[in-house]
Amino acid sequence: MSVKLSLSTLDALPGEVSRPAYARADLSAGILHFGVGNFHRAHQAMYLDRLFNAGQSRDWAIVGAGVFAGEQKGRAVLQEQDWLTTLVEQEADASEARVIGSMVEFVEPADSAAIIARMAEPDIRIVSLTITEGGYFLDSDDNFDPTHPDIAADAATPEQPKTVFGMILAGLRARRDKGLAPFTVMCCDNIPHNGAVTRRTLTGLARLSDAAFAQWVEENVAFPNGMVDRITPGTGDRERRILAEDFGVEDGWPVFCEGFVQWVLEDDFPLGRPAFEEVGVQFVPDVAPFELMKLRILNGGHATIAYPGGLMDIHFVHEAMENDLIRAFLRKLEEEEIIPMVPPVPDTDLHEYFDLIETRFSNPKIGDTIRRLCLDGSNRQPKFIVPTLRDALKQGGSIEGLALESALWCRYCAGTTDSGAEIAPNDPAWDRLVPWALEAKERPEAWLEMKGIYGELGADPRFAEAFARWLRHLWAEGTEATLRAYLGSG
Structure with a gap:
């Protein structure tokens, strides 16, 4: 019989399930996070939960936020279990479950007035984001x-902002008007130079309506770059069932992930930060080599x-x-084409990585x-492969x-x-991608004419020839035969 997760049932959980070594009353907010x-x-x-368990940085608990009304469903699940989450870390030979309690609030999603007001409170010193690679309003360059x-x-x-960046700007303006120092904006998404990208989008939006305010943001707000890494699939009935049957916990929205985790950060937090270095976060002067390594080798590998x-x-x-x-x-492409294009990384052997x-x-x-890895190629290919x-x-x-x-x-x-099975839509641009892909069956260059993906590369004769050759092989012979041809090409 499984135990339904909540603050009141923590002591009733099976003994093998780790739980917070702190009480909710021990915590106070310090971070507002978009994208829970x-x-x-x-x-x-998870890193914050580790810190809180060690008796440190307990004034940095999380306030959740979201810009889409659809996020209300996840909020309702978490609210019912007092903002607690069961995290199941899985390796081939072991699995461990722990309850994490580092979130203490969750503002109503899409309630821009409430979110802005919460950011304007003095306890919020960091606003962080996990909004996916496609959420930063970037062009093909x-x-x-x-x-x-x-x-x-x-x-x-x-x-009356609707985007996360409009809300952050409104929150910063409200703080400035109240005489409060600006919070740090910390991007936790998988994009190159993520702090710099966040800065460009935020100031770019501000500049469209108030150039002076944009300049103030540019001069006063910190945007540390960071590299994040942990394979974390989506949650479905499979995960809920495993948690209930193997660990005796009923959680409406558990998280399953690998044991490996990495976070490399630049230390630029004017209003302070949690003592993340005490729980394994690596602080470096320049995160760029680490993020480039990860984006190209891991995400490119995915x-x-x-x-x-997917095709098989x-x-x-x-x-x-x-x-x-x-x-x-995977190994041939990584060793011959991807790893040679990755500059040296401090204290890291790229082949061992x-x-x-x-x-x-x-x-x-x-x-x-595989479907999750195939998702959103129109945003991921320009960042991980191109x-x-x-x-x-x-x-x-x-x-x-690469071709x-x-x-x-x-x-x-x-x-x-x-096999002829239909692939369900798996990209925000799916309705546009399918006609282009079908046209490319007869005219391969049609695919490379998507400048939002390839920019000027589509006109490169070397790439265009190799792409067309492999695409024709895929249509004529299928994926298995094409992979064999590539692997046997010497």
């Missing part, structure tokens, strides 16, 4: 896009196995890694799905595997697997 999803709870919220309809709407009515796995009707990531062709494709990633991808307990491709072309390096990866993504977006 699985990754946030497996990462930032990763610059702020002032023409986006949501940005234009916030610029026209800054006093993209590498995603689309052949493989469900789980570890099952893709059990396929000899996909595993060999990839070996660890290969092991992490193979973890059978995570239950991460930059490596651009560098390889500039340096005269090999691009055969094949691009062709696999195109073939996937045609909407059917090799």
Whole structure:
């Protein structure tokens, strides 16, 4: 019989389930976080829980926030269990469950007035974000896009913002008007130079309606860069069932993740910060080498196995890694094309880093799905694959595997697997991607004409030739035969 999670039932949980060593009354808020999803709870919220358990930084608890009304569902689940989450860390030979209690509030989603007012309170010293790679309103060159309809709407009515950036600006303005120092804005998303990108989007939006205020933000608000890493799949009935049957806990929204976790941060927090270094966060002067390594080797690796796995009707990531062709494709592409385009990283052997990633991808307990890795390629490909491709072309390096990866993504977006099974929409731009992918079957260059993805690379004859060759091979021979051809190409 499982125990329903709440503050009142903590003592009734099975003994093997770890629980907070602190009371809710021990905590006070310090961070407002946008995007209370699985990754946030497996990462930032987990690090804070470790700190609180050690008796430190208990004035840095989390206040949740969200800009979409749809986030009300998750909020309601967490509210019913007093903002507690069960985190299940899984390795191939062991699993551990712990209850984390580092969240103390959750402002009503999409209630911009309430969110702005909460940011304007003096206890909030950090505002952090996990809003996915596609949430930063960037163009194909990763610059702020002032023409986006949501940005234009916030610029026209800054006093009634709908975007996270409009709300943050309103919160900063309210603090300035009250004579309070600005909070630090800390991005926790998987994008290169994430602090700098957040700064550009925030000041870019401000500049559209108030240039003087934009300058004030530029000069007074800190945006530390950071690299985050932990494989964290979505939660479904499978995870809820495992938690109830194996650990005796009933949790409406548990989080399952791997045991590995990493966070590398620049130390730029004018109003202070939690003592994250005490629980494994690495503070460095420049996070860029670490984030580039992760984005290209790990996230690029995810993209590498995603689309052949999807086309071959493989469900789980570890099952893709059990396929000899996909595993060999990943290693060959990483060793010959991706790793050579990654500059040196302090105290890190890049090949050993990839070996660890290969092991992490193979973890059978995570239950991460190929479909999740295939999700949102229109935002992920320009960040995880195209930059490596651009560098390889500039340096005269090999691009055969990168071109094949691009062709696999195109073939996937045609909407059917090799067996003829329909692929359900899996990208915000799916309705546009499918016609382009189908046109590319006869005219491959049609796919490369998406400048929002490839920029000027689509016109590069070397890339265009390799892409067209591999795409035709995929349509004619299928994924397995194409991978064999690539692996046997020498």
